[in-house]
Amino acid sequence: MPDGARPLAEAVAILGEGAGAGLAARLAGLDHGAMGAAEEALVRAGILEGDSGLTFTHPLVRTTVLAGMSASRRERHHAAAYAVLAERGAHPEELATHALHIEPARDPERVAILRAAAERARVLGAPATAAAYLRRALAEPPPPELRCEVLTELGHAEARAGLGEATEHLRIAVAEASAPAARARAALELARALKFGGDAVRAVDVLEAVPPALDDPELRELVELELIGLAYISRGARERLAGRIAGLRDPGHAPQTRLEAFLLAGMAFDAGAGGLRPAAETAGLAVRSVAGDLMPVDAREGGYGMLVAGVAAMWADRLDDASRINARMLDEARRRGSVILRVSAASMQALVNWRRGRISDADADSALALELARDAHGADALVPAARAVKALIALARDTGRDELARIEAETLDGDSDPDALPYHLLLHARGLLRLAQGAHEPGTEDLLECGRISLAWGAGNPSVVPWRSDAALALARAGARRRAARLAAEELELAERFGTPRAIGVAQRAVALVADDDSTLPGLERAVATLTDSPALLELATATTDLAHAQRRAGQKTGARETAALAQELAVRAGATALARRAREEALASGARPRRVARSGVGSLTPSELRVAQRAAEGHSNREIAEDLFVTVKTVEMHLAKAYAKLGIRSRTELADALAETAMTAR
Incomplete structure (x- = not known):
């Protein structure tokens, strides 16, 4: 090839996709004639394409060209490209791409360009890219008066990308900050990183050390908001902040500040946890708190308020409201590229779908949360919720004794944080x-x-977790019926005081089953009637199966057959394989001939296959699905192919109907 071919190929490799011919020629040091000959030779050889800027025919070719250059030669080319682009007034992102490969030179202008590029990456939802630019800015290094700001911005980006270096960079920023406002901003980011990393108590220390007399009222509000919010993620922090949360008061009007919005969410959470107000009032507080745009959606900001409101709505049986709140967080996670927010929202939605009795959806949500959390630093706070749901799903599906034993061993392993509020779920x-x-x-x-842990942090409401009824059933089986009856009766009293049909129905079932008299059958009838008016499909299926058994034992074979058939249908709709099998056995024992439990269709999809199929059915492209789920396009294609085979369909256009048919059945 002509002598200019290699310099031109190297220049295009350095400049990247769609390099302009003029810029590439300048970087390669070629005049017009030499440039034309080199370009023609490279295109003819199938190395470059020249239709819309100069581009390699395949990424592997570009990689090969770059690999053939020495490190010093690559650095010189990037420095030359940076200089030419800066001269032409290129965007910060273009310049930053080359600045990453240039030796530091204590250039304040380069620091400013890297920070601007990082801000643009942050806005576009690419926190890992922003962190790379800011690490390079820190290495430049920045002027001393800007070092704390750069460290804070870097820690912010790293925390949102789930990178473990965030905490150390923010700790240094707090230590080196000279101005009170700069220290407060660094402390805010450090506290946010610590709280999701399972160290909320230390986050309290960090925020309480912030000088109280800040000139910026908005910054003061953010510090107070974040401090109060720590009480809703950690039992230890909750004990430290008991005085603050005891003083929460309803402003009596629509919230006008972020702090007022969070106060309503906090009050809803406390009311729901302790059963201090009726469920309708609790839900009202939660919905009011998120009605406007004051509450920050990102769980790392604004004191955790959106999550707090969503949990309170869930406890109050307002599952549609809770799902809408979780959806807002998921949308924000996609927009920001925040792995931690994605883990948080998916964990919460797993709980919501479990309470609905949508086991396949709950499985997909919990699997996604656990998959993302595996490689994300600082995702510890809410992962216990996803792990608890995973264990409950294994029970509902009767995955086998070996699998149950494995999941039991993993449920409370060394990574579980006993201080995290969701720990009681584990x-x-x-x-x-x-x-x-x-x-x-x-x-x-x-x-x-x-129960002891729940009561210790103020969660006596059985709508939070029905430990009393489950313990009562276990005690009754062991012969301790008097103690079992006391626990079940206590749960029913508390559930009726709060007023959610799900909790009341669960408690009514327990009271009926631990009774040692003729009240079992009518008690189960009451439980089924209550749960029929609740959003809890799985609990309804369970109580209906128990009722079929009680009817059969009472000699009511006709009623038992009808009840067992209904129980099997409900269990199949929920995806509860073990319960559906038990209901079928009850039907057989009553003289019926029920259908077998299906083992194919949507229920056979893995969590990953289901969530990919759902998004494809909603009209998202493979690339959009890959970005949303933090996987490769190839992985999406693989999951779709398997989903088609299991659903018995051949194309994407049939997905919506296949999934909609199941959704209609589930209703």
Whole structure:
């Protein structure tokens, strides 16, 4: 090839996709004639395409050209490209791409360009890219008076990308800050990183050390908001901040500040946890708190308020409201590229779908949360909720004793944070797992310990977790019926005081089953009637199955057959394989000939296949799905192919109908 071919190929490799011919020629040091000959030779050889700027025919070719250059030669080319682009007034992002590969030179202008490019990346939802630019800006290094700001911006980006270096960079920023406002901003970011990393108590220390007399009222509000919010993520922080949260008061009007919006969310959470107000009032507070645009959606900002409101709405059986709140967080996670927010929202939605009795959806949500959290630093706070749901799903699907034993061992492993508020959910799930495997004493103790921890942080409401009814059933099986009856009666009284049909129906079922008299059958009838008016499909299926058994034992074979058939239908709609099998056995024992439990269709999809199929059915492209789920396009294609095979369809256009048919059945 002509002598200019290699310099031109190297220049295009440095400049990237769609390099302009003039810029590439200047970087390669070629005049017009040499440039034309080199370009023609490279295009003819199938190395470059020249239709819309100069581009390599395949990324591998560009990689090969770059690999053939020495490190010093690449650095010189990037420096030359940076200089030419700066001269032409290029955008910061174009310049930053080359600045990453240039030796530091204590250039304040370069620091400013890298920070501007990082801000643009942050806005576009690419926090990892923003972090790369800011790390390079820090290495330049910035002028001393800007170092704290750069460290704070870097920690902010790293935390949102789930990178472990965030905490250390923010700690240094707090230590080096000279101005009170700069220290407060760094402390805010550090506290946010710590709270999701399982160290909310230290986050309290960080924020309480912020000088109270800040000149910026908005900054003062943010510090106070974040400090109060720590009480809703950690038992230790909650104890430290008991005085602050005890003083929360309803402003009596629509919230006008972020702090007022969070106060309403906090009050809703406290009312729901303790059953301090009726469910309708609790839900009203939660909905009011998020009605406007004051509440920050990102769980790392604004004191955790959106999550707090969503949890309160869930406890109050307002599952549609809770789902809408979670959807807002998911949308924000996509927009910002925030792995931590994605984990948080998916964990919460897993709980909501579990309470609805949508086991496949809950499985997909919990699997996504756990998958993303595996490689994300600082995602510890809400992962216990996803892990608890995963364990409960294993029980509902009857995955086998070996699998149950494995999940039980993983449920409370060394990574679990006992200080995190959702920790009691893990104890509840492990207790049920142990009971299912015949370990009655340790299983019952787990349930009672769940109760002790729940009560210790103010969660006496059975709508939070029905540990009393589950412990009562375990105690009754062990012969301790008097104690079992007391626990079940206490749960029913508390549930009726709060007023959610799901919690009341669950407690009514427990009271009926632990009774040692003729009240079992009418008690179960009341439980089924209550749960019929609730959003809790799985609990309704469970109580209906128990009712069929009680009817059969009472000699009501006709009623038992009809009830068992209904129970099987409800269990199949929920995706509860084990319960559907039990209901079918009840129907057979009553003389019916029920259909077999289906083992194909949507229920056979893995969580990953289901969530990809759902998004494809909604009209999202493979690339959009990949970006949303933080996977490759190839992975999306693989999951879709498997979903088509299991659903018995051949194309994307049939997905919506296949999934909609199941959704109609589930209703």
